[in-house]
Amino acid sequence: WFLAKKYGLLERIFREKPIYVRAVDNVNITVERALTTALVGESGSGKTTLGRLLTTLETPTSGRIFFNNVDVTSLKGHELKRFRTRVQMVFQDPYSSLDPRMRVRDIIAEPLVARGIKGSELSERVFKIMEEVGLEQSLAERRPSDLSGGQRQRVAVARAVISNPEFIVLDEPTSALDVSTQSQVLNLLAELQERHKLTYLLITHNISVARYLSDKIMVMYMGKVVESGDTLNVLKEPQHPYTQALIESIPDIGKRDLKPPSGEVGSLINPPPGCRFHPRCPFAMDICRREEPPMIEVKNGIYVACWLYAKR
Numbered sequence: 001w002f003l004a005k006k007y008g009l010l011e012r013i014f015r016e017k018p019i020y021v022r023a024v025d026n027v028n029i030t031v032e033r034a035l036t037t038a039l040v041g042e043s044g045s046g047k048t049t050l051g052r053l054l055t056t057l058e059t060p061t062s063g064r065i066f067f068n069n070v071d072v073t074s075l076k077g078h079e080l081k082r083f084r085t086r087v088q089m090v091f092q093d094p095y096s097s098l099d100p101r102m103r104v105r106d107i108i109a110e111p112l113v114a115r116g117i118k119g120s121e122l123s124e125r126v127f128k129i130m131e132e133v134g135l136e137q138s139l140a141e142r143r144p145s146d147l148s149g150g151q152r153q154r155v156a157v158a159r160a161v162i163s164n165p166e167f168i169v170l171d172e173p174t175s176a177l178d179v180s181t182q183s184q185v186l187n188l189l190a191e192l193q194e195r196h197k198l199t200y201l202l203i204t205h206n207i208s209v210a211r212y213l214s215d216k217i218m219v220m221y222m223g224k225v226v227e228s229g230d231t232l233n234v235l236k237e238p239q240h241p242y243t244q245a246l247i248e249s250i251p252d253i254g255k256r257d258l259k260p261p262s263g264e265v266g267s268l269i270n271p272p273p274g275c276r277f278h279p280r281c282p283f284a285m286d287i288c289r290r291e292e293p294p295m296i297e298v299k300n301g302i303y304v305a306c307w308l309y310a311k312r
C-alpha cells in the first residue's frame, strides 16, 4: 500500500529573470505508507524543494503528485485545504518556526482551530497531545522564548501531529538541537510513527539521523536522485560514487554529520552536461561528460544513476 503509488517525473524550475534554476529535475519518488523515506544530500541538492512539492507548498513546473492515488497537483480552494489537513511539516529551526507572541497551547491548537474545533474538545486534545510528546501541562500558558530548544521542537511536533495527519515532512528536525536532545526528539518521532502509523519524509544532511529513523533512502545531487533503496543496504554497500564519497568521508558514521566529498558542487543555473557529478567523480569517463546516466536497478532494490552500471 503506497501513500503515493507513483509520482510523475517531477520538475521544479525557479525563475528569477533572466535566471532559471532547475531545483528538482525529473525526479520519480514513491513514499511508502507508515515508513520513513529519507532524502539526503548536500545543501542545494533540491531535497527541501522536493519536500515542499510533495506537501503542495510548491507547485511543480511539470510532473504530477499523487496522494492515495488521487492527483493533488492542481487542487484548489476547499479541496486543497482538505488535503493540507492530511499533511504537515516540521521545520529545522524551532526558534523561528514558532510565533514568539503566541502561547504554547495556541500554537499547538492552530491546525484544529483552522478546522473549527473549539471549547472543551480543543483543550482536551491540546493537553492530550502535550502529554504524548512529553510536555508538562504547566507549559501551556508559556511562550516559545520560555522553552528550551528540545521543548520547542516538541511543541512543533505536537502541532504537526494533533490533527491526525497521514504524512509529515520532517525538514532537518534535529539539526538545531544538541546531541542528547537530538536523540530524545528522534525517539519521540519514532514512537509517534509507531503509534499513529505515520508516514515520514525525512530531509537531512545527517546520515546517522537518516540511518536511525529511515527505512528507505534517496541520495540527491544537484536536483537529481542518484541512488535509492533500503537504508541499511545503501549505507552498507553504497553503489554510486557520490554516495560512496559521502559515506567514506564520515569516519564514525554513528556520530558525525555527513561531509561533502572533495570539490565544489556545480551551479544549478548552468549544471554540468551528462552526469552532474562528473567534475568531482574519480571514475568519470567520456560518456559521463556527454550523456546523462539512466537510473537502473543494481541489486537488492538499489537503484543507481551511473554509467559504471549501465549498458553503453
Ligand code: SF4
Binding pocket: 240, 241, 242, 275, 276, 277, 278, 281, 282, 283, 284, 285, 288, 293, 305, 306, 307, 308
Ligand atoms: Fe562518475 Fe560517470 Fe558514474 Fe557520474 S556516471 S558517477 S561521472 S562514473
